[in-house]
Amino acid sequence: MKKKLLVILIAILCITVYSILGVLACTEFFSGSWPSANPLHVHVDSSASAFTQAINPFCWNYKTSKVFFPSVHVGGTTCSSCKVFIKYGFLPYENVIAITQNYTSKTKIDSWMSGSWVKSVISINSRQVMLSPTTSFEFGSASNFLRQLVIVHELGHTLGLKHQILYCPESSIMWRNPINSSFNTPRPHDANTLVTKYGP
Amino acid sequence: MSRYRCLIAIGIVLVVGLGILAYRHIVPTITLTSSTALYPGYDTAENMEYASEVVVVVSVVGKGKSKDVNDWLYTFTPLKVERVFKGDLLPGERIEFAERGGYERKVTGLYFIGREDYVHIKQNSSYLLFLIEEGDTGIYFTTGGPEGKYVWPLPQEATAENLEFTDCWGVDLDLYNSILARYGGN
Ligand SMILES: [Zn+2]
Ligand SMILES: [Zn+2]
Numbered sequence: 001m002k003k004k005l006l007v008i009l010i011a012i013l014c015i016t017v018y019s020i021l022g023v024l025a026c027t028e029f030f031s032g033s034w035p036s037a038n039p040l041h042v043h044v045d046s047s048a049s050a051f052t053q054a055i056n057p058f059c060w061n062y063k064t065s066k067v068f069f070p071s072v073h074v075g076g077t078t079c080s081s082c083k084v085f086i087k088y089g090f091l092p093y094e095n096v097i098a099i100t101q102n103y104t105s106k107t108k109i110d111s112w113m114s115g116s117w118v119k120s121v122i123s124i125n126s127r128q129v130m131l132s133p134t135t136s137f138e139f140g141s142a143s144n145f146l147r148q149l150v151i152v153h154e155l156g157h158t159l160g161l162k163h164q165i166l167y168c169p170e171s172s173i174m175w176r177n178p179i180n181s182s183f184n185t186p187r188p189h190d191a192n193t194l195v196t197k198y199g200p
Numbered sequence: 201m202s203r204y205r206c207l208i209a210i211g212i213v214l215v216v217g218l219g220i221l222a223y224r225h226i227v228p229t230i231t232l233t234s235s236t237a238l239y240p241g242y243d244t245a246e247n248m249e250y251a252s253e254v255v256v257v258v259s260v261v262g263k264g265k266s267k268d269v270n271d272w273l274y275t276f277t278p279l280k281v282e283r284v285f286k287g288d289l290l291p292g293e294r295i296e297f298a299e300r301g302g303y304e305r306k307v308t309g310l311y312f313i314g315r316e317d318y319v320h321i322k323q324n325s326s327y328l329l330f331l332i333e334e335g336d337t338g339i340y341f342t343t344g345g346p347e348g349k350y351v352w353p354l355p356q357e358a359t360a361e362n363l364e365f366t367d368c369w370g371v372d373l374d375l376y377n378s379i380l381a382r383y384g385g386n
Contacts, residue, residue: 092269093298093341095251095332095348097238129240130251137240150238157236162368163317177241 029197030160031114032102034083037159037198038068043082046075047089048124051139054147055086056185057155063191066198067159084120084158086151088139091125097137097179098124098150100157120158124150137179149173149184156186161193224309232316233301239345243375245382252330252343254287255383257352259326261294266302273313275302276339277321279329285383287331296339297321297329318346319364326352328383347375354384 034040042057057069073079091099100122104115128138139147156174163176170189175181186194242248249255264277281293289295301315314320321327330348331340342348346369355362358376365371 092334093274093300093339094237095240095341095343096345097240099235099237101233101235131240131242132247133250153238162236176239178238179241 028193029162030102032104032117033160033197034117036066038066039070039081040068040084040158041079041082042069042072042084042086043078044072044074045085045087048086049075051088051124051147051151054144055151056148057084057152059152059185060155060159060194063186063194064198064200067194069155083118084122084155086122086124088124089126091123091127094125095127095129096125097129097139098122098154100154102158102160117160122151122154122158124154131179145184146179149178149181152184152186153178156190159194160197161190164189221309225305226310228303228310228312230312230314232314235300235315236317237345239347240343242344242347243378245375245378248330248344248348248375248379249286249382251332252286252348253333254289254331254340255285255329256281256287256289256331257283257285257326257328258295258297260321260323263323264299264302264320266304272300273302273304275299275320282326296337297331298334298339298341315366317366317369319366321349322364328352328354328379347372350376350379354380356380 040057042055044052044055048055052072052074055072057072061068069084073082078085100120102117102120104117124139126138126140128136130136137146139150142150153173161174164170164172164174171181171183171187172178172189173181173183173186174190174193240251242251258279259282260277261280262278264275266273266275268274275298277297277299279295279297281289281291281295283291299318299320301313301318301320304311304313328350329340330343332343333340346365349364351362351364358371358373358380360367360369360371363371363376
């Protein structure tokens, strides 16, 4: 009888620990996933072809064997194997630098968090965004360093990574406000999150 | 007799099926998107106000209409300006407020496509909004993404629930305290 009680108590403990971990995991990555993220071909729309130098998905490679960006394909017609699309243009009603949307079907708004992704679209906003009275950000006239920072951050979303929690003590390219960062490639924390999501 | 039973069975299935379908068309199925945006991120109320064309307290005065904008779904909701902290709007004026996400009707039912990083405004509620106008359209959107919208009157206890922020977005306490100090006094 006592044994039974113990088993129940342990079960309750396990469920509590699991649910706490579940809440924490909320800040790390989306529950949806790519059927395979190796390879993920990147297609740069002709609207973004001027920024090809800054489009560096390769810095996400070799963190895990499950994630690999082999190539960046610029302009022209879309290749059938391309899964990641990068566009540049004016986004109405958005004071944002970029939006990334992963899709579970080819139709436009079937973009659930969970499920199996078929494509990811990174939309870069051409709008000038004020940051403070003395600083603004405009992708079109930003430095190559900052452009890469934006693209690498958005590609993290493409891979299913979410923004880091507020006041994360570790540096991360997935910090939700990365524009003032001194780095523009994934940090060890980002690599760890990727391994947690995909395996080694 | 068995034919009669068969008809009744088909009838029941039809009524139940249509009932479920009707229910799904009346009560929206809520889904969240994985869409995630890189917002400017303001550290103080002063900076966010500077980046905004208008800072206003509004009340929601009608239901939002969802529309497709360049393959994105947006909801446009009528607001009444109650108080003006910045900008050339006047109390009593009506504006439209654009939010990404919204309602979509499919054959299988009505869906609300929400966002993991943002809670849409609610009917019969008041908000403090930091806004930018899209050209001269009378349509406004928030300056700081999720951080451009606050429940009014400003709650003293800054929880995600009180402020209508999603848990995954969370509340930037430094920014909120700065907003509370600047606009919460009266
Ligand atoms: Zn391609
Ligand atoms: Zn982001």
